[in-house]
Amino acid sequence: MKLTLIRHTSLQTSAGICYGQSDVDVATSFVNEAESTKEKLAGTAFDAVYTSPLQRCVKLANALKLGEPIEDARLMELNFGDWELQAWDDMPRDLFDTWAHDYANIAPPNGETFSQLQQRGLNFLEEILAKHANEHIAVISHGGTIRALLAHVLNMPLKGLFRFTIDYGSVTQLNFSQAVPKIEFVNL
Numbered sequence: 001m002k003l004t005l006i007r008h009t010s011l012q013t014s015a016g017i018c019y020g021q022s023d024v025d026v027a028t029s030f031v032n033e034a035e036s037t038k039e040k041l042a043g044t045a046f047d048a049v050y051t052s053p054l055q056r057c058v059k060l061a062n063a064l065k066l067g068e069p070i071e072d073a074r075l076m077e078l079n080f081g082d083w084e085l086q087a088w089d090d091m092p093r094d095l096f097d098t099w100a101h102d103y104a105n106i107a108p109p110n111g112e113t114f115s116q117l118q119q120r121g122l123n124f125l126e127e128i129l130a131k132h133a134n135e136h137i138a139v140i141s142h143g144g145t146i147r148a149l150l151a152h153v154l155n156m157p158l159k160g161l162f163r164f165t166i167d168y169g170s171v172t173q174l175n176f177s178q179a180v181p182k183i184e185f186v187n188l
Contacts, residue, residue: 001129002136002184003174004044005146006064008056009033010168016088020080020111023054034063037169040188041066047135050128052076052142060169061140069140074124077142081111104158114158118148125149129176146172153181 010027013019027033041064049068051061052075061069083091099106107113128137147161153174165187166172173184 001132001134001176003125003128003149003176004041004046004136004138005149005172005174006037006041006060006138006140007143007146007166007168007170007172008052008054008060008140009037011056014087018080018083018086018088018091020077020084021054022084024056026056026059030059030063033169034060037171038064040169040171041138045136046138048128048132049138049140050075050124051140052145054142057140057142064138064140066138072124074120075139075141075145076120078114078117078144079112080108082109083111102159103161114144114148114161117144118152118158121145121148122152125152134177149174150183150186153183 008026009030010033011019012025012027037060046066049061049066049070050072051057051069053071053073054076057075058069058071095109099108104114107116143166146166147164148158150164150172151158151161167187171188172186175182175184
């Protein structure tokens with residue numbers, strides 16, 4: 001199975017805001033960004049299309065016209081709990097620093113850890129590998145989810161997640177057709 005991971009386009013929010021699972025709308029540049037992402041996928045046929053249920057992903061899934069998107073909550077971004085829609089600079093420094101030091105295992109207040117996000121993603125991945133073994137699947141999701149899946153394929157600790165650049169509207173492709181999964185490209 002080939003898995004093409006597509007990150008949503010930029011958002012209608014101020015810089016420096018933690019938005020996680022908040023259902024933030026797309027930016028006014030959406031049409032141009034969606035067209036740019038569509039060009040990256042030109043000539044590629046998909047057997048199924050899955051999307052996070054957050055509007056920023058559903059809107060892109062619909063704009064790309066790759067097929068009827070299937071919403072799956074396991075593809076959502078990290079739940080930042082009490083930090084949702086707060087400015088990063090306004091968060092209590094001691095709590096933030098503790099979380100930033102070990103975000104794989106420590107959750108923001110009333111949120112989830114990156115290990116939990118990765119487990120959601122792996123549950124999704126196991127299911128679609130069984131269902132779509134020899135197919136090409138598109139997934140419209142979020143930076144955190146894409147990074148967590150990349151970390152899994154590379155068998156690397158989650159602490160290195162932010163070494164991956166995953167731009168808005170970018171495309172990343174994984175290939176699970178052999179015993180050892182491969183990363184074909186990242187952040188196209």
